[in-house]
Amino acid sequence: MTTEWRAARCVAARPETATARTVRLKVDGVGAVVPGQHIDIRLTADDGYQAVRSYSLSATPSGSPAGAGIPRLAPDEVEITVEELPDGEVSPYLVQGLEVGDEVEVRGPIGGWFVWRDTDPGPVQLIGGGSGVAPLLAILRARLASGSDSPMRLLYSVRSPEQVYFRDEIAGLAEGAEPGDARGVSVDVAYTRSAPPDWPRQPGRLTAADVAALVQRPSAGAIYVCGPNGFVQHVTDLLLAHGHSPESIRTERFGGV
Known part of the structure; x- marks a missing residue:
């Protein structure tokens, strides 16, 4: 630095x-x-x-x-x-x-805390809200380009399809992230205001059920959460209630202009 x-x-x-x-x-x-x-x-x-x-x-x-x-x-x-x-x-x-x-x-x-290196052990969970997906995609891109075999999951919460950042890249990752994918990645998108037709999840804020279904199990590895202040606090509360330890959760929040 x-x-x-x-x-x-x-x-x-x-x-x-x-x-x-x-x-x-x-x-x-x-x-x-x-x-x-x-x-x-x-x-x-x-x-x-x-x-x-x-x-x-x-x-x-x-x-x-x-x-x-x-x-x-x-x-x-x-x-x-x-x-x-x-x-x-x-x-x-x-x-x-x-x-x-x-x-x-x-x-x-x-920054030296909210970072990922290809030598870091264990699975990684990424959770981003809106523009907070930016540093998480940097991590995911580096993971895909590296020789690491650590599983990595991204849960992206965004208002509507029109506001999805890196739309084509996210869509490609989501479509290719099937169980057993050799890349070891998984991508889920949760819309909060409006979703595409026939989207499997109804629009709304992330819930305890989403954490149970779309987030790696407690004690599996590090979790990175990035987004507006309110989003990060809400997700952190959900993670803690689900049994994730405070030590496993790394947060990056913003609220300025």
Whole structure:
């Protein structure tokens, strides 16, 4: 990790939803990057006013996005996926204003707890709410690219099909995650407001029944939970009530703009 601010250049960008965008940044001297980490981004206005926000990495050199026409990340590149917030100071620029070739200041990567390494033992459960799926997909991408055989499950809670991040990649993983899948991955999507026709689960918040059916058993391994403050607290309460130990639960929450 570095605490110094450095220039990072936007080398690519693509939309994820109507209000979210993935940005690829080239950061000279970025060093070792671990899936699950985040970076700080600083913007400086003409009058000297500065705004700083933290964004989880959605892709790292150890786990590039899977998609037609999307090149692998270079060793000095990372990706962030940003949801535009109406009253935000930084997110509107990153989603609407930042163009390929533009520079921003970054600090990081930061974080050593909410991370996954291919040497980590045991099964892993990932639970994300909305844009909180970003660092979890970075972990899942790295797992699929590694030689690890640790089972990994993703439970993604999102309002509607239109708001699913990484839609094609998530759909491909979900369709291919059958019992006995040699990749050792499983993906489930739980919609809270509206679901596709004939979806097996009715829309609504995650429940105790969902935890029992879609989350690995207590004591199986680490659980990573990421999303808005209320979502993370709700899921943590469900996990604890189901018998998961506090020590097994790693959380990353957000609530700023």
